Amino acid sequence: MMNFLILYISPFLRHGSKVGFLMARVTGNGGFPSLLIMLRVFCAGCVLLCANEASSGPFAEPGDPFLRHDLQLLRDAGVIESSISTWPLSMGGIHSALHDAELPDDSSYINRLALERMKLLLDLEKQPGWSPTSVRVSVRSESPLLRSFLNTPREKQEAMVTTSWLGDRYAGRLNVSGGFDRVTDWRGRTDDALRFDGSYLAARLGNYSLSLDQLDRWWGPGWDGSLILSNNARPVPALTVQRRVPQPFEGPCLGWLGPWNTTTFMGRMEDERTGYPRPWLFGSRVDFAPIIVPGLEIGLSRTIQWGGQGRPNGVDTFVDALLSQDNVTPGSVAAAEEPGNQLAGVDLRYRLPGKTPVAFYGQWIGEDEDKFLPNAIMNLYGLEIWGAMEGGSWRAFFERVDTSVWWWTDEARTKNIAYNHHLYSDGYRHRGRTLGHAADTDSKLTSLGFICASDAGRGYGLVLREGILNSDDSGNSSVSNGKATDLVSVDLFTRWDADFGRITLGLGWEDLESSTGTETEFTGFIRLNRSF
Numbered sequence: 001m002m003n004f005l006i007l008y009i010s011p012f013l014r015h016g017s018k019v020g021f022l023m024a025r026v027t028g029n030g031g032f033p034s035l036l037i038m039l040r041v042f043c044a045g046c047v048l049l050c051a052n053e054a055s056s057g058p059f060a061e062p063g064d065p066f067l068r069h070d071l072q073l074l075r076d077a078g079v080i081e082s083s084i085s086t087w088p089l090s091m092g093g094i095h096s097a098l099h100d101a102e103l104p105d106d107s108s109y110i111n112r113l114a115l116e117r118m119k120l121l122l123d124l125e126k127q128p129g130w131s132p133t134s135v136r137v138s139v140r141s142e143s144p145l146l147r148s149f150l151n152t153p154r155e156k157q158e159a160m161v162t163t164s165w166l167g168d169r170y171a172g173r174l175n176v177s178g179g180f181d182r183v184t185d186w187r188g189r190t191d192d193a194l195r196f197d198g199s200y201l202a203a204r205l206g207n208y209s210l211s212l213d214q215l216d217r218w219w220g221p222g223w224d225g226s227l228i229l230s231n232n233a234r235p236v237p238a239l240t241v242q243r244r245v246p247q248p249f250e251g252p253c254l255g256w257l258g259p260w261n262t263t264t265f266m267g268r269m270e271d272e273r274t275g276y277p278r279p280w281l282f283g284s285r286v287d288f289a290p291i292i293v294p295g296l297e298i299g300l301s302r303t304i305q306w307g308g309q310g311r312p313n314g315v316d317t318f319v320d321a322l323l324s325q326d327n328v329t330p331g332s333v334a335a336a337e338e339p340g341n342q343l344a345g346v347d348l349r350y351r352l353p354g355k356t357p358v359a360f361y362g363q364w365i366g367e368d369e370d371k372f373l374p375n376a377i378m379n380l381y382g383l384e385i386w387g388a389m390e391g392g393s394w395r396a397f398f399e400r401v402d403t404s405v406w407w408w409t410d411e412a413r414t415k416n417i418a419y420n421h422h423l424y425s426d427g428y429r430h431r432g433r434t435l436g437h438a439a440d441t442d443s444k445l446t447s448l449g450f451i452c453a454s455d456a457g458r459g460y461g462l463v464l465r466e467g468i469l470n471s472d473d474s475g476n477s478s479v480s481n482g483k484a485t486d487l488v489s490v491d492l493f494t495r496w497d498a499d500f501g502r503i504t505l506g507l508g509w510e511d512l513e514s515s516t517g518t519e520t521e522f523t524g525f526i527r528l529n530r531s532f
Contacts, residue, residue: 058171058202058209058244059088062218062231063151066459066495067121069395069451070114073386074098076295076351076359077111082246082259083287083297085349087218090209090261092244094118110386110393113455127166132531134162136177140525143183144508145479146438147232148224148449148463150493151216152506153525154191154234155179162198172201185432186478189272197235204244211240219285219301220380221349221361223397224447224463225437227378228301228343228365229283233433236281238267248291260288269305275425279308279340281435282318295351301365303435305421305428306340324369341421341428343367343436345374357386365436367405367417376405378418380437392454399447401437404471415442416475425476433478440477443469445487458496465489473515485514501530 060067071094074080080097098118137160138153160177175198182190200213216231225232246261264284271277287299304321307313319325321339345365352358362381366374382399403418418441419428428435439445445467452460466488469480479485493506508523 058091058204058211059200059213059215060091060094061198062087062149062216065149065223065451065461066453068149069386069393069453070117072395073111073114073393074101074118076357076386077114079111079115081289082261083289083299083349085219085221085297085299085347086261086263086285086287088215088242090242090244090246092204092209093246093261096245110388113393117457128168129166131164131166134529134531136160136162136527136529138525138527140506141523142521144489144491144523145469145487145510145512146445146465146489147230147433148438148447148491149218149231150461150506151231153527155183156181160198169204170202173199175199186476186481187274187426187432189432191234191431195234207244207247209240209242209244211242213238213240215240217283219283220299220347220363221297222363222380222382222399222401223384223449224399224465225380225401225439225445227363227380227401227403227436228303228345229435230437232438233430233435236267236269236430236435238265238281240265246288256290256292258289258291260286262286269308269430272431273308273424273426275423276308276310279311279424280304280306280313280318281430282306282321293350295353295359297349299347300345301347302342302344303428304340304342305424308340308424311423312337312339338423341424343428345377359384368407373408375407375409376411376413376417377407378403378405378437389452391456392452394450394452396451397447397449399449400445401439401447402444403437403439404442404444415472418442420476427476429478438479439467439469440479441475442471442477443467443480444471445469456496459494461491461493463489463491465491480514483514483516485512487512501528503528 071080071084075084079101080094082093098115101115138158140153140156144152157180158177160175162173162175164173165171175196177195177197179191179193179195182193184190197214200211200215202209202211214235214237216235217229218226218231219229220226240263242263243261246259248258248260249255262285267281269279269281282304285299285301287297289297306321307317317337317339321342343365345363347363349359349361360383364374364377364379366377368376380399380401382397384395384397386393386395404414405417406414419434419436420441421427434440445465448464450462469485469487470477471484473484474482488511489508491506491508493504495502495504504527506525510521510523512519
């Protein structure tokens with residue numbers, strides 16, 4: 001863990017920073033393995049691997065709010081001791097916590113139901129060998145402007161075929177999907193028709209997993225968004241190292257940190273970018289649940305966007321970025337050697353003591369650094385409550401986000417900073433969407449959400465939003481480019497299992513008012529998952 005703590009002890013970051021990476025020379029030209037190589041390795045690996053003993057699947061990806069609701073119930077009941085704010089979650093840690101878990105006699109009905117559902121899920125996922133082939137088809141109308149934790153279709157028509165393999169030390173999954181009637185992004189670009197989002201090849205190395213993957217990430221406690229990494233943008237292909245079981249340190253010196261988890265990845269972004277194509281994306285996160293404050297979860301996150309075609313891609317460049325030696329100042333790096341762009345910050349969630357079903361959470365992410373503290377800060381905070389109802393359980397949340405930055409040093413620049421960068425014209429965005437919060441830069445948004453999970457396995461959800469996007473009426477924004485937009489929206493969704501497969505249905509309404517006029521539209525989608 002010490003390697004990751006160093007990342008946060010070093011100067012936090014600087015606006016307009018640069019970066020480099022240790023693997024940049026591995027492929028000879030500084031390139032990252034392409035998805036074609038990933039597919040070849042996956043297929044070859046699946047032929048060579050040999051299964052012995054069953055273990056749970058390696059990852060639980062973001063996108064299912066009902067799964068997250070059940071896990072959070074168990075976390076707050078003390079059945080799961082570690083934080084669940086870093087997605088993909090290590091299913092090894094979840095399986096370890098729930099395998100022999102028993103709730104006390106006075107535990108609530110909803111906690112018992114959540115435990116039963118999770119144990120059933122783990123029993124299904126730990127079967128060795130090839131899984132049944134899964135087919136998913138989706139159809140939707142116009143895309144909602146904003147994307148939350150729910151995994152909604154990205155294109156008007158989508159189809160996906162999934163197969164996976166699980167062994168004692170190795171696991172793999174291949175997702176092949178197609179997007180049809182594809183929409184254009186804020187730059188007028190159309191995304192790939194053939195995609196491998198959700199694919200991975202993973203190996204267990206002691207208490208760590210090493211994976212070549214293209215998985216969505218969600219870092220932080222927010223339900224409607226995350227300021228640093230969310231599933232808003234399509235996933236970046238990456239090489240990832242993640243701790244499997246978040247056990248605490250032995251001994252008194254660091255034992256007070258409680259169960260801790262860490263993940264680090266290095267990925268390569270897309271070719272179709274203005275400025276410098278194919279920059280690297282490095283990310284690292286540590287989360288822990290200190291035993292000296294029961295109910296508290298803390299996460300430390302850092303990402304570095306660096307290099308790319310036409311920029312330095314060497315090890316020394318990455319080391320400069322890692323140590324925050326990347327401001328263009330006399331005696332520091334020259335403009336031609338500037339690594340890139342960095343974000344870093346902290347998030348926390350605190351569940352009130354006792355049996356009170358209330359938790360507060362917040363996330364603070366900086367685009368700059370001053371005297372070893374993050375500066376140019378975006379903030380997100382929220383409140384969630386939960387309880388039982390006839391036939392199931394529910395959760396409600398209030399969430400507020402502000403991506404207009406503020407400074408400890410009271411600098412005047414507050415606009416057009418978040419998710420933008422002077423080197424990378426597309427900024428902290430991948431394939432037309434921000435890697436962080438869907439509201440993008442200079443936005444203030446309030447969300448109210450409600451989730452209900454029934455005993456029969458059916459789920460319902462509602463999210464209401466109100467706010468302003470790109471409030472300064474200028475600058476780059478993937479959702480309101482060059483203008484301010486007042487937003488009011490309603491999203492409804494439900495999911496249930498039928499005889500012929502799992503159905504997810506969503507309906508929405510948006511009212512958008514800007515200098516170019518008022519637009520009101522209804523949105524909707526339907527998705528069918530079936531295994532064979």
